[in-house]
Amino acid sequence: MLFEGFAKVADAGPVGMVTLRAKPGAALDAALGTVPGHRQIAGNVAWMSPDEYLIFVPYADVAAKITELDTALAGAHHLAVDVSDSRAVFDITGPKAADVLSKLMPVDFRTLREGEIRRSRAGQVAAAVWRHEGGYRLFCFRSVARYVFGLLSHSAQPGSEI
Amino acid sequence: MSTRLSCGGRLIDRRAPRDFSFNGKKMRGFLGDTLASALLANDQMLVGRSFKYHRPRGIVAAGPEEPNALVGLGVGSRFEPNQRVTTTELFQGLTATSQNHWPSLEYDVGVVNNYAARFLPGGFYYKTFIHPRFAWKHVFEPIIRRSAGLGKAPIDRDADRYEQAYDFADVLVIGGGVAGLQAALVAGRSGARVLVLEQTAHWGGRAPVDEAEIGGLTADEWIRNAVEALEGMQNVTLRLRTMGAGVYDHGYVLAEERIADHTPADGRPRKRLWRIRAAKVIAAQGAIERPLSFAGNDVPGVMLAGSVRDFVVNHAVAPGDRTVVVTNNDDAYRTAILLVEAGLSVPVVLDARAAADGELPRRARAMGIRVETGRGIASVKGGKRVTGVAVCAQAGQGAVLETIACDSVAMSGGWSPIVHLWSHCGGKLIWDEVNAHFRPDPDRPPTGQDGQGIVVTAGSASGALTTDAVLRDATNAAGGTDAPEAAVPQEAPVAAIWVMPQGAGPELRAKMWLDYQNDVKVSDVQLAAREGYTSVEHTKRYTTLGMATDQGKLSNINGLAVLSQALSIDIPQVGTTTFRPPYTPVTLGALAGEARDDIFQPLRRTPMHEWHEAHDVEWEPVGLWRRPYCYRRPGETSHQAVMREVSNTRTNVGLLDASTLGKIIVKGPDAGKFLDMLYTGMMSTLPVGKCRYGLMCNEQGFLSDDGVVARIDEETWLCHTTSGGADRIHAWMEDWLQCEWWDWQVFTANVTEQYAQVAVVGPNARKLLEKLGGMDVSKETLPFMQWQDGTLGGFRARVYRISFSGELSYEIAVPANEGRAFWDACVAVGAELGAMPYGTECLHVMRAEKGFIMIGDETDGTVIPQDLNLGWAISKKKADYLGKRGQERAFLASPDRWKLVGLETLDGSVLEDGAYAPAEGLNANGQRNTQGRVTSTYFSPTLGRGIAMGLVLRGPDRMGEVVEFTKLDGSLAKAKIVDQVFYDKEGAKQDV
Amino acid sequence: MLILECPHCGIRAEETELAPGGEAHLKRFGPGSSDQEFEDYMFARKNPKGVHFERWRHAYGCGKWFIAARCTATLEVFGTYPAQTAAPPQHIIDAVKTRRPGWEGYK
DSSP states (O other), X not given: OEEESSSEEEEOOOOEEEEEEXXXXXXXXXXXXXXXXXXXXXXXXXXXXXXEEXXXXXXXXXXXXXXXXXXXXXXXXXXXXXXXXXXXXXXXXXXXXXXXHHTTXXXXXXXXXXXXXXXXXXXXXXXEEEEOSSEEEEEEEGGXXXXXXXXXXXXXXXXXXX | OOEEOSSOOTTOEEEEEEEEEETTEEEXXXXXXXXXXXXXXXXXXXXXXXXXXXXXXXXXXXXXXXXXXXXXXXXXXXXXXXXXXXXXXXXXTEEEEEOSOSBOXXXXXXXXXXXXXGGSOTTHHHHHSOSSHHHIIIIIHHHHHHHSSSSOOOOXXXXXXXXXXXXXXXXXXXXXXXXXXXXXXXXXXXXXXXXXXXXXXXXBTTTTTTTOEETTEEHHHHHHHHHHHHHTOTTEEEEXXXXXXXXXXXXXXXXXXXXXXXXXXXXXXXXXXXXXXXEEXXXXXXXXXXXXXXXXXXXXXXXXXXXXXXXXXXXXXXXXXXXXXEESSSTTHHHXXXXXXXXXXXXXXXXXXXXXXXXXXXXXXXXXXXEEETEEEEEEEOSSSOOEEEEEEXXXXXXXXXXXXOSEEEEEOOEEEOOHHHHHTTOOEEEETTTTEEEEOTTSOOBOTTSSBOEEEOGGGGTOOSHHHHHHHHHHHTTOOOXXXXXXXXXXXXXXXXXXXXXXXXXXXXXXXEETTTTEEHHHHHXXXXXXXXXXXXXXXXXXXXXXXXXXXXXXXXXXXXXXXXXXXXXXXXXXXXXXXXXXXXXXXHHHTTOSGGGSSOOBOOTTHHHHHTTTEEEEEETTEEEEEEEOOTTOOHHHHHHHHHHHHHHSEEEEEOTTSEEEEEESTTHHHHHHHHXXXXXXXXXTTBEEEEEEEOTTSOEEEEEEEEEEETTEEEEEEOTTTHHHHHHHHHHHHHHTOTTSOOEEEEOGGGEEEEEEESXXXXXXXXXXXSSOOOTTTSOXXXXXXXXXXXXXXXXXXXXSSSSSEEEEEEEGGGHHHHHHHHHHHHGGGTEEEOOHHHHHHHHHHTTOOOTTTTOSSSOOGGGGTOGGGSOSSOSOOTXXXXXXXXXXXXXXXXXXXXXXXXXXXXXXXXOEEEEEEEOTTSOEEEEEEEEEEEEETTTTEEEEEEXXXXXXXXXXXXXXXXXXXXXXXXEEEEOSOOSOTTOTTTOO | OOEEEOTTTOOEEEGGGOEEEEXXXXXXXXXXXXXXXXXXXXXXXXXXXXXEEEEEEOTTTTOOEXXXXXXXXXXXXXXXXXXXXXXXXXXXXXXXXXXXXXXXXXX
16 A cells, blocks of 8 residues: 655555563563663564553564563563554655644644654544654554555645645 | 725735626626625625525625625535635635525515514514424425525535644634734744634734734734744744634634635645644634614615725725715724725714714814714615615604715624634623623633633734734733834724614614524514513524524624613623634534545454455445445345355355454453453353353443453463454453452453454365364364364464354464465365355354344343343352342342243244334333344244244243234234244254 | 543543543442442442542553543543542642632542
């Protein structure tokens, strides 16, 4: 899926993602190396909630990552699951990429910092977004990928710059 | 006649003519014209007919307060009714048509209502159309619908695109006149993030029209400098053509931007709805001039005095050659002076006050303009156009002193601050005796999140009516101290005069319009008062005063004043009606935004969606999911397709896309304990590798969801939910874990969409899996109600042996990205085994044949598991589970509950869905008593007859009894109460 | 449309990002409770004009439940705090009392 309007909207293809639920503590520090602060992305780990992290890995490495986490956290209460296939990931790029998202999300993109992940909604569905290589990266649930792509391309139509 | 002046017009570009049409007549205006100024330039004063009496109406105002001049704009898929000509920018090719007349604007038969006016007084709707009752539907309503209403709704689909956008500001300034600009300058210099909205296409508002001088500059120069300065500030955003529509809780503001209204079909969205969050709102919307109430004040050619100036200065359009000015204040003298300076004639200024000695009246007299004080208008002469005025003493009853010929009247009843945005969210008003208007009470602002005021007003919106006061107020509003100076003439105060003459009798009062659009007159409000309406809100609704699309912008204060006089109480005691958003109408397209067509709502699609689409699928909405209902083959009806799918699945093998089924992982040392609380059954004892059917209830005990639970490992369970229930059940789990048992060690994850799930169902199911190959799916290795991980046809798969059909059945979960390929593989290897896909209706028929319940069919939020003979799924050993206490309530434990049974019609026909079984006698409301209803009903191809399930009073105790059920045609169907399981009662087929 | 700050992740979320959950600090009554206790737990809800404590879930965000103390008449928000508590924390009670000196307490 690709749309080129005043910003470019592109399907980012398969991205490996592991949801890790665990409470902060020594075991988690050891398992993740760096534990990101509230709403931050540190390295390949994003803070999703006080006991939830999202770990980005190459799509092929997901199973290995889960094994690694399960080993590192053995004995500590945690849950690591593959969520790669349950998500759709889009890249919105171009100098006015924020305009596209500002039409869909109740988020102040002027204050969204580099390395900050914002979970919110896009149109009528849940979405998370952060600054990423010349624009923004957004993910949503896979079942609504077409809907979200429709939203993004509607919002990126030439002539509708804010 | 109204005409274009040969010079001037600060907003028009005479080198850029624009052709347009009005009622098919070709006309020409200029770039920078509004449709109103262009119509007046073409001497088109008559623009519409009034709502009730179909009286001829002309343009009254120059801004959004215009009540009369509403037209249908555009054609076909770009037609929009009820557009105010005063806020419509002229563009090449604009097409406008007048409204609310038949057969034509010039000759309207509805005008007979005018002569019947005495039979259509205030409240006539409530009085007239009562008896006889049948007449409402067949006589009154059709006539009212035809004659009432304004423009016609568009017929064609809207060709335009709309969108919405979010923005955030520390300071949001609404209104781009000198007050708004000054406030923005102060706020901008403080470093705050400032957003400025102006509803028109121009900055500066009315200051240039009134020839204000600011800091030694002309208003135009000062405005240009201010806008330039603001444009230079990184922290300031300016938006023209954006109307601040409403202020809501916690600084939420809606605004409508007209992007391409004046450039139709240029590819841009037509409108954008802004959803703004502001820490502070500065409302600088200005003020609106009030009309005066004299007989015939609605005749085309009677206009607001300030609006006359707007047209002359901004567009070089003179509404008339000879204009009588009538006023109760000094400001209107500006109109007289300006018109005379423009070379036009002002035969007289009629000033209702006893004296007029201010600077402006003196200047007018010095120019030779005749000024008559203590005078008013007894009546306006003319029908479709003013021809003259009859002059009377304001103090008297309207005896005519002289008649003066003129072709327009400029009236001014003083100015009222626009208090809408202040009031929307609870800001209070005070009555200002000096200026005779309601203005915002700065001590009682609307409050926000922190309990502090969120709106301040600036300029004439605060009640400041001279340029110097406006600038000082605007500066203060933004927290500044240094306001630019402005030279202003000294003005004498307005006199609180509303009705002209003071002692006007009934004859005159019945021709004095308060609300032009809804045709409400002084006499109507006085009648309401006589009939006992003392509350202003009631009077409004009874008379319809202020209820038209202009929401009483002109009529409000005059109406209150008339009501207060009629009730002999002060205006502040009468109070105002409620100001509600939007300030001016917002088009529905903007409110809908992007939510149209493909993205109207988020349809959820499974990984196999495209395959279904390519195979003549008929969709069934399940929540937001689209699931295949059935797949039609050429020549088949849907029913035939379903029958074929059932037979084939029972004979060969069927494939169902079960991906929508909810899948929630529950893990942790306390997960077993948690699930025992959530489900009615015991889940903690489920051995690893096994599956168990479970029921979930709410705290009242009513059944809320069901599904199969699989024990994955010592600490992990996987809970299947209904297709529509995954998000709800996941939220339900998190609610209990976070808010009640937060010390329990349990984590959940909703992995519904991580997997595609395929049900392979039927006698050949095992053969199909064996052909895919990769794991042992024999009865011995993978018995009924167990699961295993492995590979099938090279796919990583988790295989559950569960059945919702009574057949040998496997449900296979594979990673969603591989779902489509796996489905294709099943279809391919299944071909020689007779595999066919089947849809939800086939699933329903098969589960009903087996007597399995469906959440939402057999349950409706008032049904407990015990009603459905599901006592076996309720653990008797557990001290507690969610819903247990609720189910212990006496009325739920009663033997007189409606309980689930099977129903077999005596003639084999299919019972109607939802049909009731009548019982003897009547209930307290005089309705037939009932003793049961049908919850699921289908034709079973397996049994060759109709089968049904239903909830029947003490049903299981009445096996074999025949009960009658209603039919839509009024007759009754006889059905025998039977066991709910119609097919394979022993369950032998699924366990092979 | 309200704005409430999620105490878990720090987002000042607008109402469309939140899901409401009704009155806070209810005590659950299960098996063994009297009819009156169960009825009160299940159905008897406060509907004050003034200070109110209510549950919200940051549904389109971190997914966590929290409690907001706010005035139902003016919509002033006195504070938000995580739902993992049986009673409002002292700093919230202090904040309410500062703004509403006559307030009689949350029970």
